[in-house]
Amino acid sequence: MFKQNEHQPEGFQASLKETLDNLKYNAEGLVPAIAQQHDTGEVLMMAWMNREAIEETLNTGRVCYFSRSRNTLWRKGESSGQVQLLKELRFDCDGDTVLVSVDQTGPACHTGRRDCFYWKADANNVTIDKTPIIDPKELYKK
Amino acid sequence: MFKQNEHQPEGFQASLKETLDNLKYNAEGLVPAIAQQHDTGEVLMMAWMNREAIEETLNTGRVCYFSRSRNTLWRKGESSGQVQLLKELRFDCDGDTVLVSVDQTGPACHTGRRDCFYWKADANNVTIDKTPIIDPKELYKK
Numbered sequence: 067m068f069k070q071n072e073h074q075p076e077g078f079q080a081s082l083k084e085t086l087d088n089l090k091y092n093a094e095g096l097v098p099a100i101a102q103q104h105d106t107g108e109v110l111m112m113a114w115m116n117r118e119a120i121e122e123t124l125n126t127g128r129v130c131y132f133s134r135s136r137n138t139l140w141r142k143g144e145s146s147g148q149v150q151l152l153k154e155l156r157f158d159c160d161g162d163t164v165l166v167s168v169d170q171t172g173p174a175c176h177t178g179r180r181d182c183f184y185w186k187a188d189a190n191n192v193t194i195d196k197t198p199i200i201d202p203k204e205l206y207k208k
Numbered sequence: 209m210f211k212q213n214e215h216q217p218e219g220f221q222a223s224l225k226e227t228l229d230n231l232k233y234n235a236e237g238l239v240p241a242i243a244q245q246h247d248t249g250e251v252l253m254m255a256w257m258n259r260e261a262i263e264e265t266l267n268t269g270r271v272c273y274f275s276r277s278r279n280t281l282w283r284k285g286e287s288s289g290q291v292q293l294l295k296e297l298r299f300d301c302d303g304d305t306v307l308v309s310v311d312q313t314g315p316a317c318h319t320g321r322r323d324c325f326y327w328k329a330d331a332n333n334v335t336i337d338k339t340p341i342i343d344p345k346e347l348y349k350k
Contacts, residue, residue: 068327071336072319073344078336085327085334098240100251107249109242112305124331157334158324159317163254165325175301177214182300183307185210185227189266192227192299194213194220202215 068161082124086117090162096132099164101174104153110174111182113140115164120155127152129166146205148172178202210303224266228259232304238274241306243316246295252316252323255282257306262297269294271308288347290314320344 067080067088089097096114103110113131115123119139122130129150133140143149154167175182178198185192209222209230231239238256245252255273257265261281264272271292275282285291296309317324320340327334 074336076336076339079333082329082332082334085329098254100242100254102249102251107244109244109251109307112240112242112300124329155329156325157327157329158254159319159321159326160324161327163324165251177301179301182302182305183298184301185299185303187224187227187266187297187299190224191221192224194216194218197218 068157068159072159085157085161086120088161089117089157090160091116094134096134097162097164099131099166101129101150101166101168101170103170104167105169108181109183110150110168110170110180113142120164123152123166124155129168143171146173146176148174148205150174173199173205176202176205178205210299210301214301227299227303228262230303231259231299232302233258236276238276239304239306241273241308243271243292243308243310243312245312246309247311250323251325252292252310252312254324255284262306265294265308266297271310285313288315288318290316290347292316315341315347318344318347320347 095116099115100112101110116132119130119132129142131140148171150168150170156165173180178200179196184194184196186195237258241257242254243252258274261272261274271284273282290313292310292312298307315322320342321338326336326338328337
């Protein structure tokens with residue numbers, strides 16, 4: 067579906083069902099999902115979604131991933147309280163990646179930092195350059 | 209390395225070598241890499257990098273991925289001319305994702321669109337909402 071329609075003009079539509087049937091899930095039935103803060107453009111995190119997580123996200127307006135470590139749906143914020151409200155969900159040209167535009171409450175990262183990308187690299191070293199905005203002990207004490 | 213240092217303060221450093229030794233590569237030796245335009249914040253594309261691609265990117269300042277379809281290093285723009293100059297390379301909290309901040313010449317997407325995320329979803333349909341900025345026939349005729 068993705069390949070044969072890549073030359074279609076703006077406004078071309080396909081059903082969500084056909085789209086989800088044609089996503090390129092990996093061997094575990096997952097696709098990577100990038101979360102971006104809708105107003106600032108910050109890339110907050112990358113996680114994984116299965117078909118059910120995508121459907122739930124679109125139906126509820128609250129971002130749901132699939133946790134590979136817990137092997138279950140992961141409604142972002144269910145234990146930390148730091149939810150992601152959905153602004154927009156997109157698929158890429160070859161149907162193997164999801165981009166969600168979100169409104170993130172507080173930190174997206176389990177370390178209490180606003181986003182997960184706090185290790186900055188140069189040719190020799192990597193350096194932590196972000197500080198938690200909430201103590202992670204506070205985040206998961208509930 | 210990532211887990212045991214997640215509570216370190218800003219300024220904490222590790223060597224690039226140790227970092228690359230400890231990335232969580234998948235079974236194919238790859239990690240997902242998100243490319244973001246440095247000034248506008250647009251998420252341009254998601255591709256994959258192996259260790260060599262990360263090292264080359266940091267050493268040359270030009271973004272290099274690993275092409276899963278061609279099974280070789282992919283210097284972005286080598287056939288299309290649409291290169292990505294590196295502004296910043298980051299790793300996430302659990303060491304399984306790369307974020308590159310780039311300066312993208314022209315379209316990032318092989319379809320000639322600025323970015324790859326041109327299929328916008330709602331609860332029932334997906335709709336193409338972006339137009340190529342260059343005819344893809346022009347892009348690959350060289």
